[in-house]
Structures are given as structure tokens and as C-alpha cells.
Amino acid sequence: MKRRDKAQHKFEICLGYPCFSLELSPNARTLTVFSLQRNKEVLGDLVTSATAARLKNGYETPPPGGGTPQHRKSFAAASPAESPVPACSSQQQPLSEVSKQNGSRAGWVLHTLLQLKAPGLLRERKSSTGRVLRRCAAGTDLVEWLMTIGVHSRQQATAMWQVLLEEGVISHVSRDQPFKDKFLLYRFWQDDENGASVAPTEADEAQAQAELKDALAYLTQKAPDAMMRLILRKPTHERTSDDLETIYEELLHIKALSHLSNSVKRELAAVIIFESHQKAGTVLFHQGDEGHSWYIILKGSVNVVIHGKGVVTTLQEGDDFGKLALINDAPRSATIVLRENNCHFLRVDKDNFNRILRDVEANTVRLKEHGRDVLVLEKISPATNAFSHFKYTVMAGTPQKMLEHLLETRLDGRIGQTREEGPSDPFLDDFLLTHIVFMPTHQLVTELARHYRIDSPSQDREFLVACKRRVVHFVHRWVSTIRHPVFEEPSAFAFLEELSGEVSDDNARWEMEDENAKMTQVMDELAQWSATQSVSQKWKLPPGGQPISAFGSDTQRDLRMRPQDDIIFRVYCADHTYCTLRFPLSSNAETVKVSAADKLGLKHDDLILVEVKSSGERVVFKDSDVSVPTALSLNGRIFVSPKEHLEALTCLPDQETPTEGSVGDLELFSTKELAYHMTLFDWSLFCAVHEYELIYHTFGRHHFQKITSNLDVFLRRFNEIQFWVVTEICLTSSVSRRVQLVRKFIKLAA
Numbered sequence: 001m002k003r004r005d006k007a008q009h010k011f012e013i014c015l016g017y018p019c020f021s022l023e024l025s026p027n028a029r030t031l032t033v034f035s036l037q038r039n040k041e042v043l044g045d046l047v048t049s050a051t052a053a054r055l056k057n058g059y060e061t062p063p064p065g066g067g068t069p070q071h072r073k074s075f076a077a078a079s080p081a082e083s084p085v086p087a088c089s090s091q092q093q094p095l096s097e098v099s100k101q102n103g104s105r106a107g108w109v110l111h112t113l114l115q116l117k118a119p120g121l122l123r124e125r126k127s128s129t130g131r132v133l134r135r136c137a138a139g140t141d142l143v144e145w146l147m148t149i150g151v152h153s154r155q156q157a158t159a160m161w162q163v164l165l166e167e168g169v170i171s172h173v174s175r176d177q178p179f180k181d182k183f184l185l186y187r188f189w190q191d192d193e194n195g196a197s198v199a200p201t202e203a204d205e206a207q208a209q210a211e212l213k214d215a216l217a218y219l220t221q222k223a224p225d226a227m228m229r230l231i232l233r234k235p236t237h238e239r240t241s242d243d244l245e246t247i248y249e250e251l252l253h254i255k256a257l258s259h260l261s262n263s264v265k266r267e268l269a270a271v272i273i274f275e276s277h278q279k280a281g282t283v284l285f286h287q288g289d290e291g292h293s294w295y296i297i298l299k300g301s302v303n304v305v306i307h308g309k310g311v312v313t314t315l316q317e318g319d320d321f322g323k324l325a326l327i328n329d330a331p332r333s334a335t336i337v338l339r340e341n342n343c344h345f346l347r348v349d350k351d352n353f354n355r356i357l358r359d360v361e362a363n364t365v366r367l368k369e370h371g372r373d374v375l376v377l378e379k380i381s382p383a384t385n386a387f388s389h390f391k392y393t394v395m396a397g398t399p400q401k402m403l404e405h406l407l408e409t410r411l412d413g414r415i416g417q418t419r420e421e422g423p424s425d426p427f428l429d430d431f432l433l434t435h436i437v438f439m440p441t442h443q444l445v446t447e448l449a450r451h452y453r454i455d456s457p458s459q460d461r462e463f464l465v466a467c468k469r470r471v472v473h474f475v476h477r478w479v480s481t482i483r484h485p486v487f488e489e490p491s492a493f494a495f496l497e498e499l500s501g502e503v504s505d506d507n508a509r510w511e512m513e514d515e516n517a518k519m520t521q522v523m524d525e526l527a528q529w530s531a532t533q534s535v536s537q538k539w540k541l542p543p544g545g546q547p548i549s550a551f552g553s554d555t556q557r558d559l560r561m562r563p564q565d566d567i568i569f570r571v572y573c574a575d576h577t578y579c580t581l582r583f584p585l586s587s588n589a590e591t592v593k594v595s596a597a598d599k600l601g602l603k604h605d606d607l608i609l610v611e612v613k614s615s616g617e618r619v620v621f622k623d624s625d626v627s628v629p630t631a632l633s634l635n636g637r638i639f640v641s642p643k644e645h646l647e648a649l650t651c652l653p654d655q656e657t658p659t660e661g662s663v664g665d666l667e668l669f670s671t672k673e674l675a676y677h678m679t680l681f682d683w684s685l686f687c688a689v690h691e692y693e694l695i696y697h698t699f700g701r702h703h704f705q706k707i708t709s710n711l712d713v714f715l716r717r718f719n720e721i722q723f724w725v726v727t728e729i730c731l732t733s734s735v736s737r738r739v740q741l742v743r744k745f746i747k748l749a750a
């Protein structure tokens with residue numbers, strides 16, 4: 001505070017501490033400069049310690065309770081009338097209640113001293129439109145005035161005024177914008193259009209001078225962050241090389257960027273933007289919205305809210321969010337709501353994200369709900385990514401979250417968008433083909449129904465319709481990939497019927513013609529499948545170990561064995577007597593055992609159903625095993641016997657290896673002809689195998705209670721061929737014929 005009395009050429013210099021009153025003379029001028037220098041040193045120390053504190057963890061906020069004991073003392077000493085809290089505009093965001101109070105106190109001190117020491121600064125001016133503006137000052141003048149009281153640089157002074165602006169103490173006369181060291185007019189909140197400013201009294205002056213040191217210390221402490229925010233708020237094209245360096249240094253301390261190289265951080269410095277929101281409860285974006293930006297939390301916390309689940313997690317300072325929509329080109333997977341007042345973010349917009357970050361983003365993205373990981377995405381290396389345009393694939397997740405992620409990212413809910421018909425995506429197919437292992441069909445349809453019936457008055461129509469569309473697209477894709485096993489599940493059958501009714505009703509309200517057509521197609525397939533259910537085929541397991549084959553000679557028949565198809569087979573007793581049974585393939589070992597025991601006159605107590613292999617090995621069936629006859633090994637036979645007689649079971653004579661070969665028959669056909677017919681037959685067996693049978697086989701048929709007969713027959717076929725080749729070679733005694741035979745087999749295999 002420097003007051004110049006022209007008549008007496010006197011300077012009065014009050015810094016809150018050493019206060020000098022001098023006559024203007026060369027010596028006095030030297031002394032004045034010396035005093036200002038001292039003041040700068042003290043401020044310099046404060047700046048250094050504030051910066052050090054900030055650099056520890058990026059943006060440091062004041063410790064709880066805020067400020068020094070002196071701050072609290074001076075605030076406590078002020079009466080409510082002396083320390084009113086200004087209203088805040090969106091640019092004027094209090095950092096916390098305590099700092100807001102400290103800020104308004106510092107504002108009061110500067111306002112009081114400005115009026116007393118530089119009375120001409122705050123005065124009435126005319127705007128360019130001729131409007132009279134009450135008691136305002138130009139940004140440049142305010143900066144210079146602060147420098148006269150010892151602030152060492154214009155930049156520092158600008159940042160200190162920005163602190164006051166963010167805390168609502170000063171504001172631009174007409175617009176909501178940051179403080180600038182330019183001819184832009186600002187005024188104190190007490191001086192606004194409605195304010196009744198009262199001239200400071202002598203007591204005010206004494207109080208203000210007593211508090212000046214604390215006020216400057218407070219503003220100095222806050223200045224580095226405010227300066228950073230000022231720089232980050234600048235339009236990116238206005239950033240100077242010094243600005244970029246300052247931002248870059250700041251980015252080095254941000255956890256969410258720690259995996260990125262320094263050159264990427266330098267690129268980010270040019271485009272990263274500061275964004276702040278004042279009120280808890282503010283929605284940053286909604287689930288289902290298009291993704292425009294990626295965010296890092298600098299201060300505060302946000303809730304991640306998902307439709308039908310509520311708040312699934314809270315993200316804190318240092319966390320980031322909003323990446324999923326950008327990396328997957330998908331809608332927002334959650335709504336982000338401010339959990340507290342005055343949150344600060346760094347933001348990178350989509351174009352810049354794609355240009356700078358998309359290819360260097362972290363290899364793993366983890367999503368949490370209620371403290372545990374629910375989805376882990378991993379970057380796909382470009383070399384293995386020929387099938388998909390997605391950069392990330394799912395490595396792990398809860399079934400529910402994986403389905404949610406699939407629906408949101410792999411299936412487009414917008415009208416006319418048929419993402420699933422684009423490049424095929426392994427994750428969607430993998431999910432469809434394997435969900436029975438981790439998400440039984442009844443659970444899947446319950447989840448699908450929940451997603452379809454999602455309803456909320458707060459969500460816009462487009463979001464709700466998009467959810468419905470995605471479910472229908474998923475179901476259509478599911479049915480066309482999995483086919484009949486979907487219909488075989490009673491829960492899925494019922495769900496499809498209900499869904500088709502709902503889609504048809506919704507079509508009337510919500511233009512879902514495409515979806516309605518898809519459901520009609522699904523229902524047609526379901527009807528076709530139902531029609532085939534009344535027809536069952538018969539198969540036989542010939543007694544002599546010949547291949548399993550269709551019963552009868554109908555060449556038009558379906559080569560696929562179905563659960564309701566009957567199979568005719570023999571069950572033997574220990575004494576090699578037998579009965580012939582006919583059961584659906586889906587019957588379990590328990591049923592077969594009881595029926596065989598009845599027919600063979602065995603008592604039911606403690607019986608077992610056993611396979612006796614041609615090697616003499618005995619394998620007991622579990623009561624829950626299904627497709628028992630087709631599961632036999634080559635030349636295996638089914639026996640029923642009391643448990644205690646297991647060791648006494650022996651092979652049938654016809655289970656021994658054959659004694660005569662079929663070389664003569666083989667010579668009747670050319671190798672080409674043989675190869676052609678064998679391949680045709682093998683191909684038809686292969687086509688009859690459903691992908692699910694591989695899963696039942698791998699994870700244990702008894703877990704699923706589903707038949708694996710087509711796979712059994714296909715695997716048996718391999719064994720038959722292998723066994724046949726070896727047998728024929730061994731049974732050919734003449735060396736020259738053996739050589740011919742081996743040649744023929746080699747040609748056949750080629």
C-alpha cells in the first residue's frame with residue numbers, strides 16, 4: 001500500500017509488517033526499495049513453501065481447518081458483518097468453506113486498503129455501450145497496485161487476483177471469465193449494482209493493516225494453483241511456450257497419466273483443459289450419451305451411477321473416467337454425478353484423445369463396482385486384431401458386467417445401426433458360445449429381460465429405446481449363432497415368446513420395425529424347431545461293435561442326433577446274457593440301469609452300470625450321465641451288475657480284435673473314390689456336432705445334463721479309422737501286400 005502525497009513528496013509504505021513513512025530523497029528511495037525487497041523475500045518464501053506442498057501430490061488443497069493459526073484467529077476475530085461471504089458465480093468457485101472465509105477476509109482487507117491508499121482506482125466508468133459501471137478497476141491497475149505492495153511479478157499478482165475471483169470476492173463487471181492482466185473491468189462484490197458500499201473507517205484501516213500479512217500469505221499460498229487453472233483455462237491456441245512448460249510439469253505429477261511417456265505428456269499439455277463444477281449433484285454426463293471427452297479428477301470426487309444398479313463406485317482425486325466410450329466408440333456406460341461441491345477436472349476432448357492417447361493408452365482398463373473388479377479389459381495387439389476394429393477385449397469380468405459391456409459396446413441401439421453386422425467381433429461370439437459355463441441360460445434371459453424392461457422417468461426416450469434395441473439385436477444374434485439349444489431351454493423358450501409380444505407392442509409406440517422384424521424371424525425359427533420336436537428318429541448301437549448308425553435305411557434323414565431320439569442297444573449281465581433296450585438319448589444312466597435290471601431279473605439294490613472295454617478295463621457310469629450308449633469306447637459294452645461283482649465282469653468274446661481283414665474289399669475301390677466317400681461321411685458327422693457339445697464334453701456332461709452324442713460319434717469315427725488301419729495292416733501277412741496297403745493308406749490320408 002503506497003500512498004503518495006504530492007505536496008509533501010512523502011511515501012508511506014505499509015506492508016502489514018515493517019511500515020515506513022519517509023520523505024522522498026535519493027537515500028529514502030534506496031530505503032524504500034530495500035523494504036520492498038524484504039517484503040518480496042518473505043512472499044518468495046511463502047510461494048516456495050506453497051509450491052513445494054502442491055508438488056507433493058499435484059494440486060494440494062489447504063489442510064483441514066485451512067490456513068495458518070493466524071488465519072483462523074483473524075477470521076474468528078471478525079464479526080459476521082465484517083466477514084460477509086460473497087455469493088459465487090460459476091467462475092468464482094470457493095475451494096472450501098474455510099478458504100472461502102479466508103478468501104473473503106483477504107478480499108475485505110484489500111478492498112479496504114485500496115479505497116484508502118489508491119482511492120482513484122475503484123471508480124465509476126462507462127462501458128462501451130454507455131452503461132455506467134459502479135466502482136470498478138481495470139485488471140492491469142489491480143495487478144500493478146498489488147506489485148506496489150511487494151508482489152514480485154505481474155504473473156503472481158494476476159494469480160492472486162484470480163484466487164479472489166474464484167472465491168467470489170471480485171468479478172468481471174459483465175461476463176463470467178477468469179482474471180486477466182488487461183484493460184478488463186473488475187469490481188469487488190461489495191461494490192456491485194445492488195451493494196451499498198460504506199467508506200472504511202479508521203478502525204477498519206487499522207484492522208486491515210493488521211491483517212494484511214495474513215491476507216497476502218493466504219493469496220500467495222493459493223496463487224500457484226490458481227495460476228495453473230488460469231493457464232489451463234486459456235484457449236489452447238493462446239498458450240505460450242512457458243504456459244506449456246508449466247502445464248507439462250504439472251502433468252508429471254498426475255497419477256492417471258503416470259503410464260504415459262513424457263513426449264505424450266508434452267503433447268497433452270497443449271490440449272488438456274481445466275473444467276470445474278460447483279454444485280454437488282451436477283451431472284457431468286448421462287449413461288447412453290455420446291462420449292466427447294476423457295476426464296481426470298484434480299479435486300473432489302464423483303459417483304458412477306448405472307441404470308438399475310444405482311451408485312456402483314466413487315472415483316476420487318487422481319482417478320480418471322470417461323475413457324470407455326472413447327476407446328470403444330460406444331455410448332457412455334454410466335452417469336457421472338458430482339459427489340461434492342466444487343470439483344476440478346482436467347479434460348481431454350475426443351479428437352485429441354484419439355490423436356494422442358488412443359494408441360498409447362494403458363494395456364489394462366479395470367472397472368470396479370462396490371470395491372471389487374467387475375470388468376478387466378485388455379488391449380488387443382494390432383497383429384492379433386485382424387478380426388475386430390475394437391482396441392480392447394474383455395479378459396475377465398462378472399457375467400452380468402460382461403453382458404452389460406457387450407450390449408453397450410458391441411450392439412448398436414441407434415435406429416438403422418447394425419453394428420453386429422459389421423466386422424465380426426470375437427468377444428461377442430465367445431460370449432454367445434460359452435456363456436453356459438459361467439451364466440446359465442435362465443440367468444442370461446433374466447438379465448436380458450431386465451435390460452429390455454429398463455424404465456425410468458428420468459431417462460430420455462432415446463436411451464430407453466436404445467436399450468431395448470440392443471437386447472433384440474443380441475437375441476437375434478444369439479439365436480442365429482446357437483440355434484436349437486436356445487429353444488431347448490424352457491426358460492429361453494418362454495422369454496422369446498414374451499419378448500416377441502413386448503417388441504410388437506413397443507413397435508407401435510417406438511418405431512422398432514427393424515427389431516420387430518428380427519423377432520418375427522426368431523419366432524419363425526422357433527416354430528420350425530417346435531414342428532420337428534414331434535418327430536423322433538431311431539438309432540442303433542449294433543451288437544458287434546459296428547459304427548452307431550441310423551435305424552432303417554431312410555437316406556433323407558437328419559444326421560443329427562437329438563435328445564429325444566431313441567437309441568437301441570444291449571445291456572449285458574456278468575454271465576454275458578443281455579437285454580435289448582430302447583431309450584431316448586437324453587435318458588440318464590440311472591434310468592437305463594433300473595430298466596435293464598428289471599428285464600434281466602436283477603435286484604435293484606446296489607447295482608451299477610458299467611462299461612467293460614475290450615482291454616478289460618471297467619468304467620462305472622454316474623447315475624446322472626446321459627447319452628450313455630454313444631459314450632462307449634470302441635468295442636466297449638454296457639454291463640449292469642451288483643457293485644460287489646464289478647471285478648468279476650469280463651469281456652465278451654466278440655470284443656476281442658477281429659481275426660480277418662477286409663483288404664479284399666478295399667481293393668475293389670480306387671483310393672480317390674474311397675477318400676471322397678469317407679470325407680463326405682466325416683463331414684456330415686462333423687456338421688452334426690454342435691459347438692455346445694464340446695463344452696459339455698470339456699466341462700463334464702453331468703454338469704449340464706445334455707447329450708454329447710454327435711460329438712461322441714464323431715470322436716468314435718476317428719478311433720474307428722485308426723483302429724481299422726492298424727488292424728488291416730497287422731492282419732495282412734504277405735509283406736508285398738502289406739507294402740501296397742500301407743501305400744494305399746498313405747494316399748488315402750493325403
Ligand SMILES: Nc1ncnc2c1ncn2[C@@H]1O[C@@H]2COP(=O)(O)O[C@H]2[C@H]1O
Nearest residue numbers: 304321322323324325332333334367368
Ligand atoms: N463399474 C463401472 N462401470 C462402468 N463405467 C465405470 C465403472 N467404473 C468407472 N466407470 C467409468 O465411468 C465412465 C462412464 O463413461 P465411459 O463409458 O466413457 O467410461 C466409464 C468409466 O471410465
